[in-house]
Every structure is written in C-alpha cells, then in structure tokens.
Amino acid sequence: xxxxxxxxxxxxxxxxxxxxxxxxxxxxxxxxxxxxxxxxxxxxxxxxxxxxxxxxxxxxxxxxxxxxxxxxxxxxxxxxxxxxxxxxxxxxxxxxxxxxxxxxxxxxxxxxxxxxxxxxxxxx
Amino acid sequence: xxxxxxxxxxxxxxxxxxxxxxxxxxxxxxxxxxxxxxxxxxxxxxxxxxxxxxxxxxxxxxxxxxxxxxxxxxxxxxxxxxxxxxxxxxxxxxxxxxxxxxxxxxxxxxxxxxxxxxxxxxxxxxxxxxxxxxxxxxxxxxxxxxxxxxxxxxxxxxxxxxxxxxxxxxxxxxxxxxxxxxxxxxxxxxxxxxxxxxxxxxxxxxxxxxxxxxxxxxxxxxxxxxx
Numbered sequence: 542x543x544x545x546x547x548x549x550x551x552x553x554x555x556x557x558x559x560x561x562x563x564x565x566x567x568x569x570x571x572x573x574x575x576x577x578x579x580x581x582x583x584x585x586x587x588x589x590x591x592x593x594x595x596x597x598x599x600x601x602x603x604x605x606x607x608x609x610x611x612x613x614x615x616x617x618x619x620x621x622x623x624x625x626x627x628x629x630x631x632x633x634x635x636x637x638x639x640x641x642x643x644x645x646x647x648x649x650x651x652x653x654x655x656x657x658x659x660x661x662x663x664x665x
Numbered sequence: 666x667x668x669x670x671x672x673x674x675x676x677x678x679x680x681x682x683x684x685x686x687x688x689x690x691x692x693x694x695x696x697x698x699x700x701x702x703x704x705x706x707x708x709x710x711x712x713x714x715x716x717x718x719x720x721x722x723x724x725x726x727x728x729x730x731x732x733x734x735x736x737x738x739x740x741x742x743x744x745x746x747x748x749x750x751x752x753x754x755x756x757x758x759x760x761x762x763x764x765x766x767x768x769x770x771x772x773x774x775x776x777x778x779x780x781x782x783x784x785x786x787x788x789x790x791x792x793x794x795x796x797x798x799x800x801x802x803x804x805x806x807x808x809x810x811x812x813x814x815x816x817x818x819x820x821x822x823x824x825x826x827x828x829x830x831x832x833x834x835x836x837x838x839x840x841x842x843x844x845x846x847x848x849x850x851x852x853x854x855x856x857x858x859x860x861x862x863x864x865x866x867x868x869x870x871x872x873x874x875x876x877x878x879x880x881x882x883x884x885x886x887x888x889x890x891x892x
Contacts, residue, residue, distance in 0.1 A: 638798055639788040646789055653872070 563598035586657035684853035786865035809850035
C-alpha cells in the first residue's frame with residue numbers, strides 16, 4: 542500500500558476533474574446553486590467552490606482565487622504534495638501521521654471557519 | 666437456522682457491541698465488504714439506471730412539472746428547449762455491462778473516500794490519540810460498510826410501485842443512521858470514545874454538504890430567538 546502514491550494519484554484525479562469541468566461551462570446556469578444560501582441568504586463555506594473549479598478548468602487563477610481563496614490555495618499546494626508523495630512512495634516510507642497537536646487541530650478549524658466568514662462577508 | 670444478514674441487523678441494533686471482537690486483517694475485511702456490498706450495489710444501481718433512463722425519455726417528451734422549472738430559476742422556455750434537444754437515451758442493454766466495471770470501482774472509491782474524510786474528521790475531533798494510523802481507519806470503514814450494506818438491500822424497497830414513495834422518509838432516516846454507524850467502528854478500532862467516532866462522521870458530512878448542520882443550528886437559533 543505504501544508504494545502506491547495515493548496523494549499523487551488523487552491530485553491527478555482532481556486535475557482531470559477541473560479540466561473536465563470546463564466542458565460544463567455552457568450548462569453552468571442550469572446548476573441549482575447553494576441550498577444553504579437560497580434558504581438563509583448567507584453564503585456557506587463552500588459557496589463559490591464550483592465557480593472556482595470551473596475557473597481552474599479555464600486556467601484562470603485570478604478568478605479561482607476570487608471565487609474561493611482557500612480552495613485555490615489548496616490547488617496551488619497540491620502539486621507540491623504530489624511530488625512529496627511520489628518521493629515517499631519511491632523510498633517506500635510510510636505515510637506521515639497527522640500531527641497529535643491541539644494547535645494544529647484548532648488551526649484547521651479556524652481556517653474552515655475563516656473560509657466560511659470570508660465567503661459570507663463577501664456575499665459570494 | 667441463521668437468516669441472511671442476521672449478524673448485520675444485530676450489529677446495527679447493538680452498535681456498541683458490534684466491534685468488540687478482534688478485527689480481521691485489512692485484505693480480509695475489504696474482501697468481506699466487497700462480497701456483501703458489490704452484488705447489492707449492482708442490483709440497486711441497475712434499478713436506478715433503468716429508472717433514470719425512463720425518466721430521461723419522459724423528460725425529452727416535455728414531462729416536467731412547472732414547479733421544477735421555477736426551482737431551477739431559469740427561463741422555462743429555454744429549459745424546455747434544452748430538454749427537447751437532449752439526445753435519445755441509450756438502451757439499458759448497452760449500459761449494464763459497464764456497471765459490472767463501474768459499480769465495484771464505485772464501492773472501492775466510496776470506501777476510500779469515507780476512510781479519508783472520516784480519518785480527517787476523527788483527527789479534527791481529537792480521536793487519533795492512540796497513534797493508530799490511517800490503515801486502522803481503512804479497516805474500520807471496511808468492517809462498517811460490510812454491515813451497512815443492508816441499507817443498499819433495504820433501499821431496493823424504494824423501487825416498489827406504491828410502497829417505494831411511502832418508505833422514502835424511513836429509508837432516508839435509515840441512511841442517516843447508517844452514516845453515523847461508521848463512527849462506532851472508528852471509535853472501537855481507534856480506541857477512542859464513541860462520541861468522537863460519531864462526531865467524525867458528522868464533521869465529514871458537514872464539510873461535504875455545505876454546512877447543512879450549520880443551517881440546522883442557525884434555524885434552531887432563529888427559532889430560539891423567535892420564541
């Protein structure tokens with residue numbers, strides 16, 4: 542299992558999905574939109590994600606960062622993570638464990654909540 | 666005499682005791698899951714595809730309620746023209762051989778997906794303190810999904826002509842429970858409290874479904890303010 546670069550393969554899959562989303566552009570108006578926003582009038586944490594992915598499919602990074610900065614930031618980091626995973630798989634090293642740190646956990650929660658607030662405030 | 670799925674139903678009724686025995690090896694757990702779930706998923710998917718093709722054919726003939734058009738928020742004439750321009754649906758006989766490939770891949774993909782997100786969710790709620798790695802999450806998910814495959818079996822009831830619509834809500838509630846059930850397996854195999862395992866599956870669904878629980882909490886808050 543450790544010889545298989547799952548993160549790199551996942552990155553390839555995400556890249557393919559973003560590229561394929563370009564074919565959905567003509568039908569994007571038919572998408573129903575966010576149910577959360579429709580009901581409450583406020584953006585959810587993932588509002589703008591579809592438009593971000595479609596912008597990535599067009600290789601329009603400016604629009605991608607506009608629609609969802611966190612998702613676009615993750616997209617920037619993915620190639621580096623994939624290269625690191627290929628190196629790990631080549632060496633046969635085990636996957637690193639998630640850090641047993643309260644600070645790290647709280648930081649991720651904070652990023653998730655900050656993403657929500659950001660999309661909410663900007664009315665995305 | 667043991668009835669089929671008797672052990673699974675017993676585990677679902679007593680989730681805290683379902684994972685008390687020593688775990689199988691990971692390959693054995695995955696094989697057991699696939700042997701139970703893949704045949705059921707094949708039947709369920711074949712039924713869903715067959716119905717979808719029928720629905721597609723009726724859509725092409727303009728059978729769409731006006732309320733649905735309103736819900737999409739687009740010009741009804743445009744949507745109607747778009748639907749009429751849809752190609753003729755392929756016959757079921759041309760699709761089902763692909764299901765033999767896609768459904769097992771879908772089962773394995775679902776297992777991996779749940780393992781990744783639940784593992785991340787378990788970390789976020791502080792349930793990985795025993796330093797047991799992702800492999801344990803893969804094992805727990807495989808064990809749990811073998812049991813929750815009965816949901817796919819019971820889901821076949823939705824295809825019944827009259828009973829199907831009546832059972833829609835109970836089956837939805839069952840799906841909710843089966844989603845949470847994976848938390849018991851995660852908690853047992855990772856050696857953490859059951860609430861952390863359950864919370865991991867909730868975090869998973871919250872991150873996945875656009876903060877649906879946030880909406881629920883917000884509604885509760887609004888109701889509380891209104892009272």
